[in-house]
Amino acid sequence: MPKHVLFVCTANICRSPTAEALLRHRLPGDAVTATSAGLLALAGHPIDPRAEAALAARKLTAAGHVARQLTPALIAQADVVLAMEKRHLAALRALAPDARDRTFLLGKWLRNAEIVDPYRGSDLDFERSCGLIGDALERWSRHLTES
Numbered sequence: 398m399p400k401h402v403l404f405v406c407t408a409n410i411c412r413s414p415t416a417e418a419l420l421r422h423r424l425p426g427d428a429v430t431a432t433s434a435g436l437l438a439l440a441g442h443p444i445d446p447r448a449e450a451a452l453a454a455r456k457l458t459a460a461g462h463v464a465r466q467l468t469p470a471l472i473a474q475a476d477v478v479l480a481m482e483k484r485h486l487a488a489l490r491a492l493a494p495d496a497r498d499r500t501f502l503l504g505k506w507l508r509n510a511e512i513v514d515p516y517r518g519s520d521l522d523f524e525r526s527c528g529l530i531g532d533a534l535e536r537w538s539r540h541l542t543e544s
Contacts, residue, residue, distance in 0.1 A: 400428070400429050400430070400476045400477060400541055400542075401429075401430045401431075401432070401474060401475045401476050401477075402420060402429055402430070402431050402432070402475065402476065402477045402478075402479060402541060403431075403432050403433065403434065403471060403472065403474070403475035403477070403478045403479070404416040404417055404420075404431065404432070404433040404434075404478075404479050404480075404481075404503070405433070405434055405435065405436065405467055405478060405479070405480045405481065405485050405489060406433070406435055406436075406480075406481045406482075406485065406512075406514070407435055407436055407437050407481075407485070407514060407516075408435045408437060408438055408439045408442075408464060408516070409433055409434055409435030409438040409439065409440075409442075409464035409465060409466075409467075410435070410439050410442050410443070410444055410445045410448070410462075410464050410516075411444070411445045411447075411448045411514065411515055411516055411523070411526070412448075412481045412512050412514065412515075412526060412530065413433035413434065413435065413481065414433050414444045414448065414459045414462040414464075415444075415448050415451065415452060415459065415526070415527050415530055416431070416433065416479070416481075416503060416530045416534065417431040417432060417433045417459065417462070418452050418457050418458065418459040418462075419452075419455075419457065419527070419530055419531050419534050420534055420537075420538075420541075422455075422457050423534055423535070423538055424538060424541065424542065428541075428542055429541050429542065432471070432475070433462075433465075434465050434466060434467035434468070434471050435464060435465070435466065435467060436467050436485060436488050436489075438464045438465055438466040438467065439464045440464055440465055440466050441463060441464060442463070442464045443460070443462055443463065443464075444459045444460070444462040445516065445523075447515070447520055447523040448515075448523055448526075448527070450520065450523065451520075451523045451524050451526070451527035452527065454524070454527075455527070455531075467489075467492070469492055469493050472489065472492065472493040472496050472500075473493065473496070475496075475499065476499065477499055477501070477541065478496060478499055478500045478501070479500075479501055479502070479503040479537070480500065480501070480502055480503065481502075481503055481511065481512040481514070482502075482511045482512065482513075482514075483502065483509075483511060486500060486501070486502055503530065503533045503534075503537070504529070504533050505533075505536075505537075506533065506536030506537060506540075507529075507532060507533055507536065510529065510533070512526060512529055512530055512533070513526065514526075
């Protein structure tokens with residue numbers, strides 16, 4: 398049975414859709430499914446063009462992405478929920494206390510690194526964010542494919 402990974406950030410237009418696209422590329426096929434949502438989602442919006450550009454530099458896209466609001470039901474459907482920042486993790490656990498054992502920082506295997514929001518930053522900040530998300534997913538990949 399495939400694992401369902403839910404990525405969570407603030408608006409669901411930068412970091413979490415980037416992580417979703419990177420994981421789909423890293424683990425193609427049906428072993429893992431990836432989705433994303435935001436705690437304060439800009440519901441209905443596409444991925445930020447700068448995040449899309451960082452993905453395009455890796456020959457990837459999230460062009461079909463539509464931001465959505467995080468709900469307890471989305472958390473319940475996920476086997477693993479990966480948050481970008483410690484404050485996201487706290488909010489997740491407050492929203493769905495029963496999911497505590499399934500919620501982690503994406504940067505868990507990078508000394509609990511937080512993935513800083515690049516939204517108000519430069520193109521370079523988006524590139525750095527994408528790179529850090531990729532590094533974190535490289536570490537998570539083996540854990541996500543274990544049975």
